[in-house]
Amino acid sequence: MGDRDFDVQGFARDIHELLVLAALRDEAKHGYQIALDVETDSNGLFRFRHGTLYPILHRLEEEGLVRGSWSKGGGRRKKVYVLTGAGRRHLNGETTRVGEIVSRLMELLRRPGEVPA
Amino acid sequence: MGDRDFDVQGFARDIHELLVLAALRDEAKHGYQIALDVETDSNGLFRFRHGTLYPILHRLEEEGLVRGSWSKGGGRRKKVYVLTGAGRRHLNGETTRVGEIVSRLMELLRRPGEVPA
DNA sequence: GCCCTACATGTCGCCGCTCGATATATAGAG
DNA sequence: CTCTATATATCGAGCGGCGACATGTAGGGC
Numbered sequence: 001m002g003d004r005d006f007d008v009q010g011f012a013r014d015i016h017e018l019l020v021l022a023a024l025r026d027e028a029k030h031g032y033q034i035a036l037d038v039e040t041d042s043n044g045l046f047r048f049r050h051g052t053l054y055p056i057l058h059r060l061e062e063e064g065l066v067r068g069s070w071s072k073g074g075g076r077r078k079k080v081y082v083l084t085g086a087g088r089r090h091l092n093g094e095t096t097r098v099g100e101i102v103s104r105l106m107e108l109l110r111r112p113g114e115v116p117a
Numbered sequence: 118m119g120d121r122d123f124d125v126q127g128f129a130r131d132i133h134e135l136l137v138l139a140a141l142r143d144e145a146k147h148g149y150q151i152a153l154d155v156e157t158d159s160n161g162l163f164r165f166r167h168g169t170l171y172p173i174l175h176r177l178e179e180e181g182l183v184r185g186s187w188s189k190g191g192g193r194r195k196k197v198y199v200l201t202g203a204g205r206r207h208l209n210g211e212t213t214r215v216g217e218i219v220s221r222l223m224e225l226l227r228r229p230g231e232v233p234a
Numbered sequence: 235g236c237c238c239t240a241c242a243t244g245t246c247g248c249c250g251c252t253c254g255a256t257a258t259a260t261a262g263a264g
Numbered sequence: 265c266t267c268t269a270t271a272t273a274t275c276g277a278g279c280g281g282c283g284a285c286a287t288g289t290a291g292g293g294c
Contacts, residue, residue, distance in 0.1 A: 006163050009281065012129040013251065015222065022226050032271050038225075045123050045221055051253050054273060076260055076271060095226040102219040104162055105132065108155075109139050109212040126252060126279065133281085149242050169281050171244060193242060193289055241290075252279085261270075 006101060014094060016056055017065075019046055021083060021091040024066060030078040031057055057081065065090050123218060131211060133173055134182075136163055138200060138208040141183060147195040148174055174198060182207050 023034045023041075034057075035048040048056075057079075060066045065087035071078045083091070140151045140158075151174075152165040165173075174196075177183045182204035188195045200208070 005161060007281090008129040008132060009250065011132075012125040015125060015128075016252090018226055019222075022228070025228075030271075042221060042225060045218070046225070047122055049253055050272075051255085051274085052251085055251090058273095078271065091226075095223075098226070099223055101162070102223065104159060105136075106212075106216055106219065108159060108163070109135055109208075109215070111139070111142075124252090130280065147242075166282055167243075168245085168283065172280085175244095195242065236294085237292100239290105239292090242288085243286100245286080246284085247282105248284100249282090250280095253277090254275105255277100256275085257273080259271085261268100263268085264266090 011098075011101070014098065016048070016052065017060060018091060018094055018098065019048075020053075020056055020060060021065065021087055022095075024081060024083045024087070025091065028080050028082040030071070030080045032078075034081075060087070128215075128218070131215065133165070133169065134177060135208060135211055135215065136165075137170075137173055137177060138182065138204055139212075141198055141200045141204070142208065145197050145199040147188070147197045149195075151198075177204070 019038050020034055023029060023037050029037065031050075031053055035050065035053055039047045057066070057068070061068050061081070064084055066081045067084055068079045068081045071080050136155050137151055140146060140154050146154065148167075148170055152167065152170055156164045174183070174185070178185050178198070181201055183198045184201055185196045185198045188197050
């Protein structure tokens with residue numbers, strides 16, 4: 001089991017990384033688009049400031065979880081990212097792990113004390 | 118609605134604060150005991166380093182969510198904390214809020230690829 | 235009596251991360 | 265030709281956790 005212990009800082013970072021990977025699950029997108037989509041899909045709950053987003057994208061690319069390429073089509077210069085195989089596996093695996101952690105967390109927080117409901 | 122947007126840093130901090138408040142839900146405890154209990158209750162998943170725990174306790178006391186008093190009984194000097202009314206309300210309210218956030222998060226992360234028409 | 239470990243609390247500096255500010259550049263509207 | 269939205273990038277400030285350091289006590293083994 002993934003019983004390695006929990007790192008709060010890494011957890012916050014992971015949430016952002018996973019939101020990016022999830023946004024790329026179905027189609028390739030450039031950074032700005034990812035930010036817009038995450039905000040739309042979450043009804044404004046989750047949002048990326050660009051000072052946060054771009055460094056994350058660079059990090060993910062370095063780790064081989066996404067691959068970016070500059071689109072040279074006549075329009076604006078955009079760096080389009082696609083999910084790699086490793087990225088997709090990471091997304092699935094970490095989603096499961098995060099799901100287990102939050103489920104255990106909520107269990108502790110909601111535990112109604114000595115009186116079992 | 119609680120549609121104010123999401124702060125990752127505050128979220129990580131809140132998790133630690135809520136774990137402390139939850140540990141105090143049923144009985145008053147001193148800091149060291151809180152650390153041991155959280156670790157035990159979570160099977161080692163969540164743990165507090167004391168360099169993290171004590172500052173949090175001080176912060177919670179300043180905010181009036183817990184009240185601490187030095188136990189003078191013959192034993193070691195311990196600062197015993199009890200949950201205040203405000204602390205209990207905070208625990209319940211924030212637990213609900215965190216629950217909603219993680220539920221929306223997992224929804225986004227687990228969303229099976231939209232089947233493109 | 236003495237040492238060593240577990241208990242118990244506290245502070246401080248480093249590091250990693252987010253965020254706002256700043257910079258640069260282009261497309262399209264008016 | 266200016267103004268705004270698009271689009272990417274970097275840097276400094278600030279926040280928060282973590283490891284290290286500091287301090288002191290209780291109790292068991294010898």
